[in-house]
Amino acid sequence: MTLTDLANPTKFLALTARVLPWLVGATILLFLIGLYQSATAPDDYQQGATVKIMFIHVPNAWLSMLVWAVMSAAALGTLVWRHPLADVAAKAAAPIGAAFTFLALLTGSLWGRPMWGTYWEWDARLTSVLILFLMYLGLMALWRAVEDPSRAARAAAVLTLVGAINLPIIKFSVDWWNTLHQPASVFRMGGPTLDHAFLIPLLVMALAFTLLFVTLHLAAMRNEILRRRVRSLQMMQASQKAA
Amino acid sequence: MRALGALIQRDIRIALRVGGGALIGVLFFLTVVVLMPFAVGPDLKLLARLGPAILWLGALLSSLLTLDRLFMADHEDGSLDLIAMARTPLELACAAKALAHWLASGLPLIIATPVLGLLLNLDVPATSAVAMTLLAGTPALTFTGMIGAALAVTLHRGGLLLAVLVLPLSIPVLIFGVAASEAAITGPHSFGAPFAILCALSLVSLVVGPFAAAVSLRHGLD
Numbered sequence: 452m453t454l455t456d457l458a459n460p461t462k463f464l465a466l467t468a469r470v471l472p473w474l475v476g477a478t479i480l481l482f483l484i485g486l487y488q489s490a491t492a493p494d495d496y497q498q499g500a501t502v503k504i505m506f507i508h509v510p511n512a513w514l515s516m517l518v519w520a521v522m523s524a525a526a527l528g529t530l531v532w533r534h535p536l537a538d539v540a541a542k543a544a545a546p547i548g549a550a551f552t553f554l555a556l557l558t559g560s561l562w563g564r565p566m567w568g569t570y571w572e573w574d575a576r577l578t579s580v581l582i583l584f585l586m587y588l589g590l591m592a593l594w595r596a597v598e599d600p601s602r603a604a605r606a607a608a609v610l611t612l613v614g615a616i617n618l619p620i621i622k623f624s625v626d627w628w629n630t631l632h633q634p635a636s637v638f639r640m641g642g643p644t645l646d647h648a649f650l651i652p653l654l655v656m657a658l659a660f661t662l663l664f665v666t667l668h669l670a671a672m673r674n675e676i677l678r679r680r681v682r683s684l685q686m687m688q689a690s691q692k693a694a
Numbered sequence: 695m696r697a698l699g700a701l702i703q704r705d706i707r708i709a710l711r712v713g714g715g716a717l718i719g720v721l722f723f724l725t726v727v728v729l730m731p732f733a734v735g736p737d738l739k740l741l742a743r744l745g746p747a748i749l750w751l752g753a754l755l756s757s758l759l760t761l762d763r764l765f766m767a768d769h770e771d772g773s774l775d776l777i778a779m780a781r782t783p784l785e786l787a788c789a790a791k792a793l794a795h796w797l798a799s800g801l802p803l804i805i806a807t808p809v810l811g812l813l814l815n816l817d818v819p820a821t822s823a824v825a826m827t828l829l830a831g832t833p834a835l836t837f838t839g840m841i842g843a844a845l846a847v848t849l850h851r852g853g854l855l856l857a858v859l860v861l862p863l864s865i866p867v868l869i870f871g872v873a874a875s876e877a878a879i880t881g882p883h884s885f886g887a888p889f890a891i892l893c894a895l896s897l898v899s900l901v902v903g904p905f906a907a908a909v910s911l912r913h914g915l916d
Contacts, residue, residue: 613841
């Protein structure tokens, strides 16, 4: 089953119809394991039990960037290879990525109040993630602004690729600037600095959230394909009535 | 080459004549700067402290407003299709249009800055610092804004969407522009570092902007 086979929407719908229940089951299972591990993880010597917000905040933040990267790959698929489902993938991913970004900002804000004393701080990391959130919203607005989905796809693809410059800025913002947000603890040269007691639940939750994204994304892609079929049928019906 | 020169001349002439972007942009800049003391209060010290930020915000909003006319007018009367079909590469044509737009709308803002600096109680070194950062930063605003303008050209009510698309990309220019101005005025931090980054942003947008705009126009026009 190559990528070119999946380019056929009917085959894609058939495949995802078989795969989706398993994905849902795997997601739920991983969440149960991850949440149990998070609940039983030890308290931090400084932060106490509040450190456990990390198990939700960090995966959401990672996913907010991963989703934009996935959309950028889909954008390349649209512009370079004219893959038929690339723009479906891009359109379906945008609201999900926006939701992850919003949750990352929200949980981070709730974590910041007890830890930093403030709900918000205009440092490089928080500001660049806020800009990412604004770009997600702008992208969603652009998708809905053009009537024809395939023309909207090309405009959105250009905007996605231009906005991809923000991803390395977010990642390295804590290194390049003096920020209140702590520097990288997992994805850094020299390996993670987190103790295993925290690292394992974090990675399990990250995997769970990633599977959640894949599940929601495939389900949203199915909906988008069906939505476009409905639109084509409506247009055919309208032109038949006119004829 | 002559074609590009002709395109630049045409755009500048149109901008200076018909409901020109040039004067309207400066007028809006003036309006924003005049509104600030009403909102913030007439305290001259506070205005001097906020001066660079107010001038930069005014320039940013003004350039955002005039971006609409970069492609819209040509799209409406069909010249954009002709430009896209011509032998000159569309990327160079976009770059030429953006250059003409900056000369007609961005440069007047910079020229107006010393006068507005007086309204904000900025002294000569401060105003010249702001003017220099505007000179380095407004090309970045125009060329990245061109991407948004190209994306929104085929939409009917594209104006507000254009602003939403372009603003996140303009925020770094604003940050470094104000940082450089503040560094030149109050000064423990260096002026050179943010100014260099500002120039880098402009240079990058000079390259990326025309390519991205050309791709958007090609896909939007067919």
